[in-house]
Amino acid sequence: xxxxxxxxxxxxxxxxxxxGEGIAKVLAREGAHVLxxxxxxxxxxxxxxxxxxxxxxxxGVHGDIASDAGAAQAVxxxxxxxxxxxxxxxxxxxxxxxxxxxxxxxxxxxxYEKNVLSAVRLTQxxxxxxxxxxxxxxxxxxxxxxxxxxxxMPHYYASKAALPNxxxxxxxxxxxxxxxxxxxxxxxxATREVLERFSEERLRDNPAGVICTPEHVGNLVAWLASPKSxxxxxxxxxxxxGAADCVN
Numbered sequence: 001x002x003x004x005x006x007x008x009x010x011x012x013x014x015x016x017x018x019x020g021e022g023i024a025k026v027l028a029r030e031g032a033h034v035l036x037x038x039x040x041x042x043x044x045x046x047x048x049x050x051x052x053x054x055x056x057x058x059x060g061v062h063g064d065i066a067s068d069a070g071a072a073q074a075v076x077x078x079x080x081x082x083x084x085x086x087x088x089x090x091x092x093x094x095x096x097x098x099x100x101x102x103x104x105x106x107x108x109x110x111x112y113e114k115n116v117l118s119a120v121r122l123t124q125x126x127x128x129x130x131x132x133x134x135x136x137x138x139x140x141x142x143x144x145x146x147x148x149x150x151x152x153m154p155h156y157y158a159s160k161a162a163l164p165n166x167x168x169x170x171x172x173x174x175x176x177x178x179x180x181x182x183x184x185x186x187x188x189x190a191t192r193e194v195l196e197r198f199s200e201e202r203l204r205d206n207p208a209g210v211i212c213t214p215e216h217v218g219n220l221v222a223w224l225a226s227p228k229s230x231x232x233x234x235x236x237x238x239x240x241x242g243a244a245d246c247v248n
Contacts, residue, residue: 014092022214028056171234187240206241
């Protein structure tokens with residue numbers, strides 16, 4: 001199926017590694033010009049190089065999108081490469097920090113900056129251009145833990161729980177504009193970090209019996225980025241092989 005992404009420009013936050021890298025590579029494979037984002041200047045280099053070696057189009061941008069200044073820096077670089085961003089994948093997020101009975105309120109604020117406000121900053125930067133052109137896709141990347149949190153890292157799960165709400169709100173805000181907003185919620189994905197912690201047997205422990213990879217997530221994101229997904233809006237699409245519990 002031709003996803004009609006040739007000529008489209010996609011910004012994927014946190015795409016210098018992990019699930020974001022898989023998303024970026026699939027979008028490039030489908031013909032999009034991908035802006036690979038990292039935090040330090042050299043973060044995107046490897047992924048950009050690999051995408052280009054495979055025949056795709058990619059450029060690197062950098063900036064700490066957990067801050068206003070860093071987000072503005074990344075947006076300015078993106079605008080310098082291309083005056084349009086058709087697809088925004090708010091992939092960046094982090095799972096770190098203390099449990100309920102340790103740490104402080106500042107840990108909760110810091111994780112909210114990373115997992116929620118980073119996406120808000122980029123959305124506010126790129127959506128006006130999408131509206132003006134009459135086409136755009138905003139895709140948030142969350143977790144199945146949004147509705148099935150673990151006891152550990154409560155501030156992480158609480159921040160990710162904001163994303164389903166934000167997705168529906170944004171979809172309503174952008175009604176009749178040609179811009180849609182959707183959420184992809186992965187389960188346990190076989191990133192490098194996950195493969196260091198879990199066995200193959202554990203990763204296959206889902207009803208589909210498959211190891212869910214960053215490429216699987218990228219395939220779903222690429223379809224949502226496509227004009228062919230125009231009737232899907234405000235949705236939360238789980239991608240976890242049908243796993244019944246939250247382990248990430």
